[in-house]
Amino acid sequence: MKYKSQKVAYYFFGLSMLLITLQIIYGFIMGFAHMGYDGLHRWIPFNTASATHKNLLVVWIISGFMGAAYYIIPEEAERELVSVKLAMLQFWTLAIVGVIAVAGFHVGWWEGRKFLEIPRPLDFLVAANVVGFILLILITLLKGKKQTSTAWVLTMGLAAAGLLYLPGMIFFDNISMDSFFRWWVVHLWVEGVWELIMGGILAFLLIKLTGVDREVIEKWLYLIVGLTFLSGILGTGHHYYFTGVPKYWLLIGGVFSSLEPLAFLGMTLFALSMYRKGNKKHPNKLAVTWTLSTAIVSFLGAGLLGLAHTLPQVNLHTHGTLITASHGHLAFWGAYGSLVFAMISYAMPQMTGRRIYDNRAGHLAFWLANIGMITMAIAFAAAGIGQVYIERLAGKDFMTAANAIKPHFFVLIIGATIFSIGVTYFIVNFIRFGLPNDEALRADDKYEALSN
Amino acid sequence: MLTKKQAKIFFLGGTLLFAIIFLGLSYDTVTNGITSHTHPDNMTEAVVLGRTLWDKNNCMGCHTLMGEGAYYAPELTKVYDRRGPDYIKTAVMFKNNGLGWGQRGRHMVEYNFTEKEADGLVAFFKWVGEMDLNGYPAPPTIK
Ligand code: HEM
Ligand code: HEM
């Protein structure tokens, strides 16, 4: 850590850890409900649990991104954050809006719009909060000594993500229009601007962890985010196939979304080749491991599992089944969940001065979380294939299929348990680091100076 | 090999080009496409009431409609054809000591809809069922 104000990141990471814990609890509620144990139904019905699970996911990831930006931008721009007070105000308002939103879901204050269930009045507060965040980051960057490509890509990704929240706030009577613009948020986030954020954070981590020349890393970065938008913007069409829009989206969505895995493959090759090229001297093995796994598991979850059902001929049968949930879990986890974990693993020793670089709990966290999540993705996929055969292809009742695939949810619960133990270990390490402090300033500089 | 500057131009140029194509297609879809696929003329007051209730109660948190939503409860795009209006009304108005409608072990939320609201939901499902969804949901292929 080079600047005192980078410590702000700690609070956002802490919020992330708290929210993922809650998210997992609601995941279990839904997993058990699928298995037939819905004892909480009267108080927390499935739709409450599902809105809570999905929004906590989005918020903990975004909180992780914000923490990453507060850590990275001062370091890249070579100056303190313009205002730590305002950054902390932004943190507390984010946390408060989050609490109100989650509480609201339990009393029916929501909108039935998957991933965007936060009601409109609160949307305005979210938007104001995000604008504040982006201004703090942007002004810091502009006033800084340097404006690196890494910092720009990250900042532009964050700003575009904020901007893209707005189309999701328009109300339409026609459900087809509502859906059309909801994807401008959800798809253009995860398969568009969030990949800029991902690319920016990965580039930063690779520069720090491998010692490879910035120019080489940033060239790759531009290529990858170039591929992202080349495929991902028109790839939005893969959500439009069957929602009351013209047929040209079948062709365009099919062709361009099939190219989307290239950007994720790019991330994989990028991270692996930079690691090979690098000096391998950085002692923070955990951060290196999470960084590489992000690049690999995102390709499996987003790239391969995405490709598996993205052609309209396939999607016609799998659309809206548990196949989608399989992909949704491994993609979110591999690309964005692990990314936040990688950033936290890198930043915590820097901010606290405690060198938890390579301990048992840390490696257990890594393996259990990933093995658990892959098991979950397999269980969802098996359930989904069963559902497609029984319900869609053989035309049996929904509940006939649902009852037949219950055993897969038992496997899901086992995977989820393994995953949760992994996450618990990660959080134990997080707590062990203690609070950030100024003695940690310039702790690890010597490793950055090493280049190949 | 490519230089960093060329890579940057590839990124900015590609983004601009594909964003413009996307906005053009979206304009066509929003102004013509959706109108011709969803017959908005048939969106009566009852349909809009149903659509509002669908949103307000987060039905999508359990069900899918047009394949969008959660996977805990049945796909409802063609529910009007499949079950008819009376069945739908029974389901959404069913009282079961707080457990709600549930035929085969899985329960819906118990709602206090008025007759008018239930009719609105029925009208909404009928309207959705008549949309042109490019062949979704596909008819079963295994006999
Ligand atoms: C990190 C990147 C990605 C994330 C986080 C992600 C996440 C998700 C989620 C959560 C859904 C469910 C959306 C809903 O029904 O509301 C979804 C759907 C889908 N994704 Fe992805 N995805 C990613 C990348 C990709 C890629 C690269 C492809 C294609 C190659 C892809 C193809 C699809 C398709 C076709 C669907 C629609 C499934 C259906 O019809 O029900 N995804 N994705
Ligand atoms: C260990 C705990 C978890 C369990 C038991 C769990 C279980 C579930 C269940 C049962 C659903 C609902 C599927 C349906 O609609 O019927 C769901 C949805 C979802 N969960 Fe999880 N989950 C867990 C953790 C996670 C994590 C860590 C992530 C992200 C990194 C995640 C991302 C999602 C997403 C994106 C959806 C929506 C998927 C879709 O509709 O396609 N979950 N989860």
Ligand SMILES: [Fe+2]
């Ligand atoms: Fe998508």
